[in-house]
Amino acid sequence: MARCLLRKSTWHAATKVVVVAVAVIVVIAEAVIVVAAAVDLCLASLHERFGRPRTRDDRECSLVVAALGKCGGRELGYASDIELMFVYESDGETDGAELATTVANAEFFQHLAEDFTKTIRARREGIFEIDLRLRPYGRAGSLA
Numbered sequence: 001m002a003r004c005l006l007r008k009s010t011w012h013a014a015t016k017v018v019v020v021a022v023a024v025i026v027v028i029a030e031a032v033i034v035v036a037a038a039v040d041l042c043l044a045s046l047h048e049r050f051g052r053p054r055t056r057d058d059r060e061c062s063l064v065v066a067a068l069g070k071c072g073g074r075e076l077g078y079a080s081d082i083e084l085m086f087v088y089e090s091d092g093e094t095d096g097a098e099l100a101t102t103v104a105n106a107e108f109f110q111h112l113a114e115d116f117t118k119t120i121r122a123r124r125e126g127i128f129e130i131d132l133r134l135r136p137y138g139r140a141g142s143l144a
Helices: 002-050 105-124
Strands: 053-055 063-068 081-088 092-094 129-131
Touching (some): 002 063, 002 081, 053 105, 081 105, 092 105
Antiparallel strands (some): 053 092
16 A cells, blocks of 8 residues: 555656646747747848848858856746847948948847847736846946
């Protein structure tokens, strides 16, 4: 009898762990979808304004949005902040395609980080809090 109860108890504990793990995966997936959609939306708008960012050797400049903290460690919960860092490949400038104004890559990606933050704030209303302060030099450092 005791042996049967132990198995049942272990099964319930294991089930709770699996449910929590699945919930964490779902929250992380939601965060990734929200972040990716907001970045895509902001990039589309900035491409219209400034063209596409190019490196000095005329390649398209790559961007990485790195998740830090609990999101990066895959421990995100509903009350967690999403700590992100925008990292772009290199200096250069935008191509100014179709009557767009040319700007330096640093300015382009600064606009991207600012627009991204505004987009998430405008649309979130309690979903996720975005934190861009975990970057070199904190608030004094560049957003990208």
